[in-house]
Amino acid sequence: MARKRRGGPKRADAKQRVKTARGRSNSSTRWLQRQLNDPYVQEAKRVGYRSRAAFKLIDIDDKYRLIRRNMRVVDLGAAPGGWCQVAAERIGPEGRIVAVDLLEFDGLRGVDALVGDFHEAETQEAVRARLGGHVDLVLSDMGASATGHAATDHLRSAALAEAAFEFATEVLADDGAMVVKLLQGAEEGAYVARLRERFAKVDRMKPPASRDRSAEMYIVARGFRDAADV
Numbered sequence: 249m250a251r252k253r254r255g256g257p258k259r260a261d262a263k264q265r266v267k268t269a270r271g272r273s274n275s276s277t278r279w280l281q282r283q284l285n286d287p288y289v290q291e292a293k294r295v296g297y298r299s300r301a302a303f304k305l306i307d308i309d310d311k312y313r314l315i316r317r318n319m320r321v322v323d324l325g326a327a328p329g330g331w332c333q334v335a336a337e338r339i340g341p342e343g344r345i346v347a348v349d350l351l352e353f354d355g356l357r358g359v360d361a362l363v364g365d366f367h368e369a370e371t372q373e374a375v376r377a378r379l380g381g382h383v384d385l386v387l388s389d390m391g392a393s394a395t396g397h398a399a400t401d402h403l404r405s406a407a408l409a410e411a412a413f414e415f416a417t418e419v420l421a422d423d424g425a426m427v428v429k430l431l432q433g434a435e436e437g438a439y440v441a442r443l444r445e446r447f448a449k450v451d452r453m454k455p456p457a458s459r460d461r462s463a464e465m466y467i468v469a470r471g472f473r474d475a476a477d478v
């Protein structure tokens with residue numbers, strides 16, 4: 249089957265305005281207005297992706313060609329399932345995805361989904377048990393809700409990225425890859441340096457689908473090496 253290039257939307261349609269409703273705060277009115285005017289939200293709806301985040305994985309994978317047929321993939325912070333949809337399309341019916349999130353989300357064909365906090369050992373153990381062996385690709389789009397305090401949000405994001413990396417070192421097959429979200433900040437350099445000790449290539453990418461005003465970026469690490477080979 250040909251690789252689908254669904255790409256991002258081309259242009260925004262005429263702006264929609266949202267009236268401030270009684271009981272709706274200014275920030276939720278602004279959020280709603282942003283959603284209604286966001287071409288990625290509109291495109292996700294049109295093509296049936298569960299989240300605009302799906303386009304970020306498309307951007308990343310179209311650049312780095314990480315996802316291949318029949319791969320075994322783990323998706324951390326998977327709800328509502330946009331990345332799972334993209335990964336499932338690209339690995340095909342013989343591939344396998346184990347996904348985990350704090351939140352429950354609707355099932356998807358070919359995706360084995362678990363609910364749990366990835367910071368907890370028992371959640372990681374449950375994911376490992378479902379994997380039953382090595383994987384080719386670890387995806388982590390985990391993100392805690394924003395506090396609005398940049399340094400705090402960065403540290404929370406770094407803790408999730410660290411948990412994803414530690415887990416990846418246990419489950420990745422030789423030459424495997426990892427994509428992880430990180431909000432930019434003080435820990436970024438040290439984190440990338442740690443990844444460089446275990447992966448042959450480590451790149452940072454801000455996908456076009458990622459909002460300019462967001463501090464998020466993605467780290468793409470390829471060529472995993474087992475500790476014994478480092």
Ligand SMILES: C[S@@+](CC[C@H](N)C(=O)[O-])C[C@H]1O[C@@H](n2cnc3c(N)ncnc32)[C@H](O)[C@@H]1O
Nearest residue numbers: 299301325327328329330331350366389390391
């Ligand atoms: C940006 S969303 C992921 C979107 C998803 N990639 C998609 O395409 O639909 C981030 C997710 O990370 C999850 N998350 C945050 N902290 C987590 C944790 N400690 N364990 C598991 N999931 C977590 C959130 O519940 C949220 O659903």
